[in-house]
Structure formats: structure tokens, C-alpha cells
Amino acid sequence: MEPTLEFIKSNEKRFLDELFNLLRIPSVSADSKYKGDVAKAAEFIKASLEQAGVDKAEICETKGHPIVYAEKMIDPKLKTVIIYGHYDVQPADPINLWNTPPFEPTIRDGKIFARGSCDDKGQVFMHVKAFESMMKTNSLPCNVKFMIEGEEEVGSSNLGEWIRENKKRLTGDVILISDTSILANDTPSIEVGLRGLSYVEVEVTGPNRDLHSGVYGGAVGNPIQVLCDMITSMKDKNNHITIPGFYDDVVELTKEERIELNKTPFDETDYKKDLGVDELVGETGFTSLERTGIRPTLELNGIWGGYTGEGSKTVLPSSAFAKISMRLVPNQSNAKITKLFTDHFNKIAPKSVKVKVTPHHGGEPVVTPTDSVAFKAAAKAMEKTFGKKPIPTRGGGSIPIVALFEKELGLKSVLMGFGLDSDLIHSPNEHYGVFNFMKGIETIPLFFRYYSEMSK
Amino acid sequence: MEPTLEFIKSNEKRFLDELFNLLRIPSVSADSKYKGDVAKAAEFIKASLEQAGVDKAEICETKGHPIVYAEKMIDPKLKTVIIYGHYDVQPADPINLWNTPPFEPTIRDGKIFARGSCDDKGQVFMHVKAFESMMKTNSLPCNVKFMIEGEEEVGSSNLGEWIRENKKRLTGDVILISDTSILANDTPSIEVGLRGLSYVEVEVTGPNRDLHSGVYGGAVGNPIQVLCDMITSMKDKNNHITIPGFYDDVVELTKEERIELNKTPFDETDYKKDLGVDELVGETGFTSLERTGIRPTLELNGIWGGYTGEGSKTVLPSSAFAKISMRLVPNQSNAKITKLFTDHFNKIAPKSVKVKVTPHHGGEPVVTPTDSVAFKAAAKAMEKTFGKKPIPTRGGGSIPIVALFEKELGLKSVLMGFGLDSDLIHSPNEHYGVFNFMKGIETIPLFFRYYSEMSK
Numbered sequence: 001m002e003p004t005l006e007f008i009k010s011n012e013k014r015f016l017d018e019l020f021n022l023l024r025i026p027s028v029s030a031d032s033k034y035k036g037d038v039a040k041a042a043e044f045i046k047a048s049l050e051q052a053g054v055d056k057a058e059i060c061e062t063k064g065h066p067i068v069y070a071e072k073m074i075d076p077k078l079k080t081v082i083i084y085g086h087y088d089v090q091p092a093d094p095i096n097l098w099n100t101p102p103f104e105p106t107i108r109d110g111k112i113f114a115r116g117s118c119d120d121k122g123q124v125f126m127h128v129k130a131f132e133s134m135m136k137t138n139s140l141p142c143n144v145k146f147m148i149e150g151e152e153e154v155g156s157s158n159l160g161e162w163i164r165e166n167k168k169r170l171t172g173d174v175i176l177i178s179d180t181s182i183l184a185n186d187t188p189s190i191e192v193g194l195r196g197l198s199y200v201e202v203e204v205t206g207p208n209r210d211l212h213s214g215v216y217g218g219a220v221g222n223p224i225q226v227l228c229d230m231i232t233s234m235k236d237k238n239n240h241i242t243i244p245g246f247y248d249d250v251v252e253l254t255k256e257e258r259i260e261l262n263k264t265p266f267d268e269t270d271y272k273k274d275l276g277v278d279e280l281v282g283e284t285g286f287t288s289l290e291r292t293g294i295r296p297t298l299e300l301n302g303i304w305g306g307y308t309g310e311g312s313k314t315v316l317p318s319s320a321f322a323k324i325s326m327r328l329v330p331n332q333s334n335a336k337i338t339k340l341f342t343d344h345f346n347k348i349a350p351k352s353v354k355v356k357v358t359p360h361h362g363g364e365p366v367v368t369p370t371d372s373v374a375f376k377a378a379a380k381a382m383e384k385t386f387g388k389k390p391i392p393t394r395g396g397g398s399i400p401i402v403a404l405f406e407k408e409l410g411l412k413s414v415l416m417g418f419g420l421d422s423d424l425i426h427s428p429n430e431h432y433g434v435f436n437f438m439k440g441i442e443t444i445p446l447f448f449r450y451y452s453e454m455s456k
Numbered sequence: 457m458e459p460t461l462e463f464i465k466s467n468e469k470r471f472l473d474e475l476f477n478l479l480r481i482p483s484v485s486a487d488s489k490y491k492g493d494v495a496k497a498a499e500f501i502k503a504s505l506e507q508a509g510v511d512k513a514e515i516c517e518t519k520g521h522p523i524v525y526a527e528k529m530i531d532p533k534l535k536t537v538i539i540y541g542h543y544d545v546q547p548a549d550p551i552n553l554w555n556t557p558p559f560e561p562t563i564r565d566g567k568i569f570a571r572g573s574c575d576d577k578g579q580v581f582m583h584v585k586a587f588e589s590m591m592k593t594n595s596l597p598c599n600v601k602f603m604i605e606g607e608e609e610v611g612s613s614n615l616g617e618w619i620r621e622n623k624k625r626l627t628g629d630v631i632l633i634s635d636t637s638i639l640a641n642d643t644p645s646i647e648v649g650l651r652g653l654s655y656v657e658v659e660v661t662g663p664n665r666d667l668h669s670g671v672y673g674g675a676v677g678n679p680i681q682v683l684c685d686m687i688t689s690m691k692d693k694n695n696h697i698t699i700p701g702f703y704d705d706v707v708e709l710t711k712e713e714r715i716e717l718n719k720t721p722f723d724e725t726d727y728k729k730d731l732g733v734d735e736l737v738g739e740t741g742f743t744s745l746e747r748t749g750i751r752p753t754l755e756l757n758g759i760w761g762g763y764t765g766e767g768s769k770t771v772l773p774s775s776a777f778a779k780i781s782m783r784l785v786p787n788q789s790n791a792k793i794t795k796l797f798t799d800h801f802n803k804i805a806p807k808s809v810k811v812k813v814t815p816h817h818g819g820e821p822v823v824t825p826t827d828s829v830a831f832k833a834a835a836k837a838m839e840k841t842f843g844k845k846p847i848p849t850r851g852g853g854s855i856p857i858v859a860l861f862e863k864e865l866g867l868k869s870v871l872m873g874f875g876l877d878s879d880l881i882h883s884p885n886e887h888y889g890v891f892n893f894m895k896g897i898e899t900i901p902l903f904f905r906y907y908s909e910m911s912k
Contacts, residue, residue: 195670199768208732214651215851217755217783218747221737224756224778225691228684235681276664279807281677291674299673300680301771306758307779312655312816314781315757322680323763325770327673351735360768395671 003137004445011133012438016112018048019125019437022087023105023114029065029088029154038065038150041087045124045148046070052132054146060166062158065150069166072131072144079455080143080172081448082411084401085124085179086152089116090426097428111431118432119425123178123418124148126437130444139445141452145172152179156401163408173455174374175405176447178440180395180417185435187265188382188390190375191415193293194399196328196365198337199301202345203356204230205319210306213316221352223320224305230348230355231322234298238284241298241326243344249331251367253294260370264289264391293394296337297327323360334362363400368413373454378416380454381446385439416447459593460901464585468894471585472568474504475893478543478577479561479570485521485544485610494521494606497543501580501604502526508588510602516622518614521606525622528587528600535911536599536628537904538867540857541580541635542608545572546882553884567887574888575881579634579874580604582893586900595901597908601628608635612857619864629911630830631861632903634896636851636873641891643721644838644846646831647871649749650855652784652821654793655757658801659812660686661775666762669772677808679776680761686804686811687778690754694740697754697782699800702793707786707823709750720745720847749850752793753783779816790818819856824869829910834872836910837902841895872903 027041028034046057049070057070065088092102092115100106105114112122134140149159163170183189206223234242253261266289272280282291305320307313326337342357349355369375370392382390402413418440424430483497484490502513505526513526521544548558548571556562561570568578590596605615619626639645662679690698709717722745728736738747761776763769782793798813805811825831826848838846858869874896880886
């Protein structure tokens with residue numbers, strides 16, 4: 001790899017200059033006034049890939065923003081890596097909280113400050129530059145396909161259809177994604193699981209109108225009380241969720257897998273101090289890392305009902321509401337859990353109230369294998385560049401796309417991201433370390449090399 | 457009583473005309489822009505009392521709106537009845553929901569529509585006209601004192617001080633108040649108990665900031681969940697309140713008193729139908745009338761926390777809040793119950809959260825005797841005019857003034873009101889039946905007569 005690494009190191013300044021040009025395009029997918037800029041960013045990606053050496057690159061129109069597709073086929077008998085990423089960004093609001101303008105990238109303290117610097121333009125561009133470096137030094141060991149979309153920040157609503165229509169050209173062996181984080185710059189890690197989601201809103205209605213709590217209080221079921229009672233009943237004293245069948249499909253980890261997971265650096269004292277709490281709460285029998293990574297949850301995201309203004313009002317309200325989300329783990333399914341919740345909520349409602357459950361949105365949980373050649377190659381590549389074995393981590397959040405690839409293309413993903421949780425993605429002053437950007441460009445060619453070698 | 461009754465019947469039109477003049481004055485005590493009108497209403501009451509024949513009438517200034525005081529002393533050896541009422545009214549908002557303007561009284565279907573027609577100008581004016589009728593027909597059998605305030609709708613904040621400063625001239629034997637309702641025009645009743653109140657707001661704080669429910673959910677105590685659990689734990693399966701000592705001071709009714717109370721007409725089917733509920737809920741072992749009348753309660757008046765807007769947000773919030781009121785019965789005390797609640801709430805809070813209890817306002821419960829001469833006189837007077845024995849009822853609401861009179865003057869009250877629960881007091885289209893207004897004027901002189909006779 002010496003020539004490739006040499007090439008990367010000697011081109012650092014140019015790579016950054018080019019990335020800055022990409023970051024200057026305000027490709028905000030959520031806001032239609034940036035439609036032209038989103039298209040401009042797609043063109044920029046296409047041109048960069050062409051300049052880097054792909055056989056062909058294409059802007060694929062969708063009902064929304066376009067997908068940039070490109071490929072470099074060396075030999076159909078070799079392995080094919082499909083790289084996924086997105087060139088669209090979150091809105092920059094609130095603009096006034098940025099220390100420097102969001103679309104005028106600047107480097108301070110070794111960090112590139114700009115909207116999209118980490119999520120995901122910076123991480124996508126690592127792949128473009130790593131590919132270019134392999135091409136320029138004749139070291140690309142397998143086929144590559146790029147699939148860079150422009151709607152990730154608005155739910156990837158047209159990606160599924162495009163994938164179904166393009167299944168033939170999307171044949172490959174693994175999906176490589178850089179859109180996640182490592183634990184720290186001296187602690188590399190690879191996310192190997194993402195929780196799914198079932199999000200519902202519930203409504204509990206008692207009397208047909210707000211009542212005077214003095215006149216009726218004591219004789220009429222109070223919907224706030226009933227809602228609280230129902231919520232409380234959905235967990236037992238061990239914080240197990242009591243919805244029948246809730247855990248039926250949960251894949252339990254092996255003892256070894258749990259030991260591995262718990263190697264993730266985690267200091268409970270620091271964690272509590274950072275949150276300002278004296279005690280952590282969760283499911284009995286599991287560590288905090290397990291509770292957030294490998295166990296399903298039921299969390300209250302919001303509650304409201306009755307009088308919530310200043311002072312006092314003696315009302316016995318007609319209705320009370322809550323927003324409840326359940327994080328899911330393999331092999332739970334959003335649709336099934338939403339149905340189990342709804343049936344249970346209806347069943348436990350006392351006769352004094354009527355209840356209604358409205359599903360909001362959801363996503364399926366995914367887990368990526370740690371025993372695959374691709375994962376091992378990624379781990380070996382990171383170990384080489386960071387000087388430390390990466391820790392497999394289970395993220396609490398959700399990336400629905402990973403489940404989509406598995407379902408539509410039958411392909412597993414490797415989540416080899418290089419960001420940090422402190423990069424302020426989705427917030428003002430998003431940034432991405434120059435260290436991380438360059439470490440990504442150096443690690444990716446190693447992944448390609450090890451993946452090819454280990455696949456033989 | 458024939459001449460008095462004759463006088464009343466022949467003056468009906470004039471009485472209504474005079475009442476209408478009082479109702480035309482927008483004496484809204486809550487809104488400072490009506491300060492002049494509140495003063496005008498006080499003058500109107502003073503002039504009416506003078507015209508009716510009191511020895512002297514006086515406008516007593518306070519820090520807020522004035523109190524009209526007047527007396528007619530026939531003989532210091534005779535009994536003295538103190539009449540309490542208020543000439544201020546609730547705001548008329550929302551004005552656009554009134555069918556006719558709130559300060560232009562009109563009669564439709566035998567009902568006087570105007571703000572204050574029932575609460576309390578109409579009921580106060582019954583006393584003025586009943587007094588006049590007794591004076592004009594030489595039938596007043598005892599001394600009378602009038603104490604008509606202008607701040608009842610804003611909490612009677614200056615009445616207590618005025619009473620303490622005027623204890624000497626407020627000597628008497630009983631307080632007579634017409635500011636309550638009867639069950640129906642063919643079912644007279646007298647309220648004999650009012651519940652007290654302890655109103656608190658609680659705050660439960662977990663982590664020091666809103667967290668991502670995917671990243672932290674499952675490992676950190678969710679303040680909404682904790683609040684719900686704490687609320688639920690405060691009642692057992694029989695809907696008994698579990699706060700230690702909560703029931704210690706509750707005066708249990710005798711079997712006979714409960715039998716008497718349960719004679720109040722109450723149709724559970726109609727009650728449920730009116731409220732649109734399939735089942736009533738309350739403390740095991742008590743009827744609905746008992747649950748609202750003689751038992752203390754703990755009701756949720758409001759709850760809020762986390763994301764309550766449209767759609768979904770995956771937040772694990774920092775805090776959750778609730779407004780909780782407890783209705784109290786004799787001999788519970790607001791201060792003691794508020795302390796018991798606060799201590800208990802702090803005690804049951806898990807270590808994962810911090811809690812705060814803020815008392816809002818309160819009032820002491822009262823019960824008026826049913827074995828007193830005054831009560832028996834009121835009951836006999838109503839039986840005479842309605843042709844039916846009135847039913848003693850226990851109101852669920854609170855009139856803090858009654859406890860004040862008992863504490864400061866050592867006097868019991870008789871709550872001989874003539875309104876109906878359907879009179880829409882505090883709401884648009886408040887009204888008061890001409891039947892009820894005239895029935896009040898006819899009943900009051902009988903009360904005076906029986907009270908004097910039975911006291912001998």
C-alpha cells in the first residue's frame with residue numbers, strides 16, 4: 001500500500017480544497033428553495049467520480065432528488081463493493097448559532113466547520129478520494145459501485161423504488177457505508193447493530209367534556225389517571241415490558257457476544273455525571289450498553305392533558321395523550337410490535353374510557369454480521385490505521401436504509417464510519433476532524449485490499 | 457305571612473325591573489377597567505337597602521373593591537341574621553357566545569339572561585326584596601345585618617381583614633347565604649357541606665437535558681414514566697389514596713347520615729349517559745353521591761412533558777409536570793394535607809430523579825349542621841314554599857368564605873340557595889329563573905319567621 005498511502009498524504013491539501021467546494025453547495029433536501037443546489041451537488045459528485053476514474057457515472061432522476069450512480073468494473077469474477085452515501089444535508093437553522101457561516105467551510109483546531117462536513121459529504125468524499133488514490137496508484141483490487149443519494153435527510157423516500165428498478169445493475173457482495181461514528185479518535189469502533197422503531201400516539205378519553213373536578217371528582221374516571229395507570233402497567237418491577245409477545249422475536253446474544261459488547265469503554269460514573277443523575281434505570285439483568293444496544297425499549301416521548309398553563313384550574317379533563325416509541329432489536333418487526341402494542345393498549349383500557357392508538361412511523365432493526373469477511377476486513381483495516389482493534393458497537397438509533405438493502409438486494413452492510421458523536425451533526429457548528437477525514441481515506445483502500453485477499 | 461306574600465306577588469314586576477337595573481351594571485371584579493362599574497354596583501346595593509328600610513347602610517372601602525354593610529336592629533334581645541352575598545360578577549368572555557348581550561338582561565322562556573343573574577346579583581337581590589317586603593308589612597321578626605362584598609369572583613382577598621377589623625358590629629347568630637343551587641325546581645335542597653381543597657404542582661426532573669431516546673432510551677430514568685409510576689402508586693386498587701395519614705382526620709358519617717345523603721335523587725344511568733361514559737370509577741364502598749360529597753379525592757388536573765406537537769420526536773425529556781388537586785372533607789386541613797402530600801411525593805421519588813412540589817392554593821372543608829335551629833327553619837321554609845321537604849346535599853366544590861366566617865366570627869352558615877346547576881354561571885348565557893327569583897323572595901321571610909319562633 002505504500003504508493004497509495006504516499007499519494008494520499010501528498011494530496012491532502014487538494015482533497016480538502018475539493019471537499020470545501022462540495023461543502024459550499026447548500027444542498028438542503030428538506031427545503032424546495034435549494035432544489036437547484038441539490039442538483040448541483042449531484043453533478044459535483046458525478047464529476048468527481050468521473051475525474052477519479054469510474055467507467056461511467058450517471059445522474060438518475062427520481063420523483064424527488066436524484067441518485068448518483070457510478071461503477072468501475074475491473075473483472076466480473078472479482079468481488080464487488082457497493083458504496084452508499086448521501087450528498088444532501090440537514091437545514092442549517094438556527095443560522096445565528098453558527099460561529100462561521102454553514103456553507104463557508106473553515107478549519108479551526110483541526111476541524112472542518114460546515115453543514116454536511118461530517119454528515120455525510122465529508123464521509124462520502126473520503127470514498128471518492130480513496131477510490132481515486134487506488135486508481136492513480138493501480139491498486140484497486142475489486143469492482144466498485146457508487147450509489148450516492150440526495151434524500152437521506154428527508155427519509156430516503158425514493159431510494160426503495162429506484163433500488164427495485166435497478167436490481168440488475170446493483171449486483172454485488174457487500175455494502176460499505178460511512179455515515180456513523182467511532183467511539184473516539186484513539187478508540188476505533190464499528191457499528192454492528194441499529195435498533196428499529198415503532199412510534200405511536202395514544203389518546204385516552206373519559207367524559208365527553210371537561211368537568212369541574214370539585215363537582216365530579218371522585219366519581220368519574222379521570223383520563224390522566226387512567227393513562228398513567230396504563231403506562232405504569234406496561235412495565236413490571238424489573239422494567240420488563242409487559243405487552244404479551246413483545247420479546248418473542250428478540251434474538252438473544254450469545255455469552256461471547258455479550259462479553260465482546262461489554263468491552264466497549266463505558267464509565268458509569270462519568271455517564272451519570274454527564275447526565276446529572278444519581279442513578280441509572282433499566283431492564284434488570286443487563287448493562288447500560290446492553291440496555292441501549294441489544295434490548296428493545298418502550299419510552300415515553302411526550303404526555304399532555306388537562307390544564308397546563310400558569311396557576312391552577314380545577315378541571316377533570318375529557319382526554320389525555322401520550323407519544324410512545326419502542327426501539328426494536330433483531331428480529332422484531334415494526335408492524336408486528338405496533339400491532340401487539342395497539343391490541344394490548346385496547347385490551348387493558350378500563351371501561352370508564354375509550355382509547356385510540358395512532359401509529360406514527362417506524363423502521364426495522366438491523367444487525368450486521370461480525371463474522372463476515374467484509375466485517376473482518378474492515379476491522380483489520382482500522383486496526384492497521386488506528387493501531388488498535390476496533391470495538392463492535394450497537395447503536396441505539398436507527399438507519400432504515402440498511403434494512404432496505406438487506407431486504408431488496410440481499411446484501412449485508414458494513415458501517416465503517418469515521419465521525420465522532422461530538423461532531424454536532426444536525427446542529428449548528430457541525431464539524432469533522434481533518435484527522436478523521438484523512439484517516440478514512442487511508443483506511444478505505446486497506447479495506448478493499450483485505451476484503452479481496454480474505455475472500456480468495 | 458299573608459300580607460307579606462301579597463306584597464311580594466303584587467310587586468313582582470317592580471322587583472324584576474329593579475334587578476334588571478342592577479344587572480345592567482358590568483361589575484366585573486377581575487378586570488380593572490370595570491372598577492367604576494363595580495363601585496356603581498356597590499352604590500346601587502346601598503341605595504336599595506336604604507330604600508328597603510335599613511337603619512344605616514355604608515360603603516366600606518378595602519384595598520380592593522368595597523363591601524356594602526347595612527343593618528336593621530329592632531331589639532338587641534332578638535336573634536340577628538347576617539346575610540352574606542356578592543355584587544361582583546365573572547367576566548362575560550367569550551362575548552360572542554352570548555345569544556343576547558350579557559349586560560342587557562332579557563327574559564326568555566321564564567329565564568332572566570344576564571351575567572350575574574344567578575351568581576350572585578339575582579340571589580342577593582332576593583334578600584333585599586324579601587327584607588323590604590317584611591319591612592313594608594311590619595313582619596320582620598329579628599335583627600338583620602347585610603354584608604355584600606365585591607370580590608367573591610376574585611378570591612375575597614380583602615374580606616378576611618375587614619371581618620377581623622369589624623368583629624364588634626358583626627355579632628349575630630347565623631349567616632344566611634344564597635349562592636348555591638337546588639337539585640331541581642320540583643326538588644328543593646340545601647347544601648350542608650363543601651369540600652376543602654389542596655392544589656399542588658409537581659415537577660419530576662431526570663437527566664439535565666433532553667436526550668435522544670434511541671441513544672439513551674432503556675438506560676436512563678424517563679421522568680414521564682417516573683411521574684406516571686408515582687401517580688399510579690398514590691391510589692390502591694380500591695381507589696383509596698395511599699398517602700400515609702391522608703384519611704386520619706376524615707370525619708366518617710353515621711349510618712343514618714349516609715342513608716339521608718343517599719336519598720338525593722341520582723340516576724346512575726342518566727349520569728353516565730350525560731357524561732358519555734360506560735362505567736363510573738371511584739372509591740370502593742361508597743356511592744357516587746358519597747364519592748363527590750363526603751369523601752376526599754386526589755385528581756389529576758393537568759399533565760405535561762416531552763414533545764407534545766404534531767408528528768413524532770424521539771426525545772427522552774429532562775422533565776415532566778402535573779397539576780394535582782385534593783378535595784378535602786371535615787376535619788381535614790389544607791395545610792396538613794399539602795404537607796402529607798409533599799412529604800410522601802418526596803419520599804417515593806426514585807433516586808433517578810429529583811422532584812419538586814409547589815402548593816398553589818387551598819381552602820378548608822366545611823360542613824353546616826343539620827340539627828341547628830337555623831337549618832331546621834330553612835328546611836321548614838322551603839318545605840312550605842316548594843311543597844316538599846328539601847334534601848340536604850353535600851356539594852363537591854368549595855366556598856372558602858364559609859370556613860372564614862366560622863373561624864373569625866364563630867358563626868355557622870345556612871346555604872339556602874335557589875339556583876340550578878344548569879344556570880350556566882361563569883359561562884356564556886348565564887340565566888336565572890323568574891320562578892327561582894320569586895321563590896327565593898317568598899321563602900326568605902318564612903325562614904326569618906320560623907327561625908325566630910323556633911329559637912324561643
